[in-house]
Amino acid sequence: MISLKASVKKILINFSSLSFLQVANYLLPLITFPYLVRVLGPANYGLLNFAIAFASYFGILSDYGFNLSATREVSINRDNLDKLREIFNSVLIVKIFLYFLSSAIIYILVTVIPFFNRDAVIYWIAFLAIFGQLIFPAWFFQGVEEMKYLAIINVITKILVVISIFIFILNKDDYLLLLVINGLGNFVSGIIGLFLARKKFDMKFYLPNRKSILFQFKEGWHLFIFSLSTSLYSVSNTFILGLFANTTIVGYFAAADKIRQAITNIFSTISHTVYPYLNRVFIKSKIDGLQKTQKMLIFIGVLSFFLSLFLFVFADEIILFILGPNYVDSIPVLKIISWIIFLVGTSNVLGIHTMLNLNYKIAFTRIIVLAAFFNIGLSFILVPQMFEIGTAISVFITESIVTLSMVVFLVIKQNNFTRVSDV
8 A cells, every 4th residue: 555655755756856857848948939830930830730640540540549538548457568568559559550440541632632731741741750659658658657767758859859960950951951850859759758668667578469459449439439529629729720821820820839838838737747646535535535626726727827827917028039030920919818728728627537537537527528619610710810820719718718618517517416415
């Protein structure tokens, strides 16, 4: 039995490791971010992000929600080596199968549809670049609560990517080479991650039985729908904007959103750190789990609110300092989406840490799916008229609806529970 002191120490170590990882994943790229937006220019930077948004759909399909479902399975079975190997191999098999399925879909799209065919090369390179993310077993290291391996691997490869960018990306025509560099960095990370899983945790590779593979499909389904639906009001915003506006306008939105994402991912660090721990707490006691998530909600809510406020108040200075005067049209975008930091931070606690651990998977999925379709509908109304501003307004309204829906659902459930307990 792990003591409370040991659990807290483990959480702090993992939080430090994941915080260090976020430095590699987000702050290190921010070193190159001001350089890239200036060298590539709004047009090529917009085209690059449109291609990445396109490839991200297939990354989500290949990942299949395993960053949450497989993490939970690993966390629960961490002391059973045979079961861990079964989970490890089943998840990899499913991910690789879905990646090859994705490649067939992309082939059809870039061959048949002229809009994609004219820039087919960039879409293929963007898709190939996500293979390294596919094979990197981040979900495994999170499940066994050994995030230090994530940090070490990512810091090394991200530093190499940053150095390569300053050496090889010299003008606006090097945007394809940028995708190649990022793809190679991801691939190296993936290979090292698989090697460490085998050497440090004795994860032998083998073909699992059909039952194990189908079980992972089933377990990941709701979280896959969650990830896919979430992308419909995150990744899709850049994609839909690119269907109606030129790549320069896409660049204005993508650049502002990159700044917002860098701050939002602070809360992803916290979320991924405590997720395995809260899984175990809720299994032992729902009351203890709810008490801990309520404290977490207050902490995340206050911190994310003040970060949103800071970004809103100093949007002009931040854009001009980081992006330069060519991106002045990104200022109103950043002001609008700055409040998404507060909304996402809050909804992560309400949804992932509370609703999923209380086994409200269906309700959680419905909220996300309905919000996704709402966002698409609203985007097709606002974007053709307001372009990047319409995109920003659409995602802000959608995130507000998601957060409010989760609050209402949990309040109703709590009131129902209270009434039953009083009978």
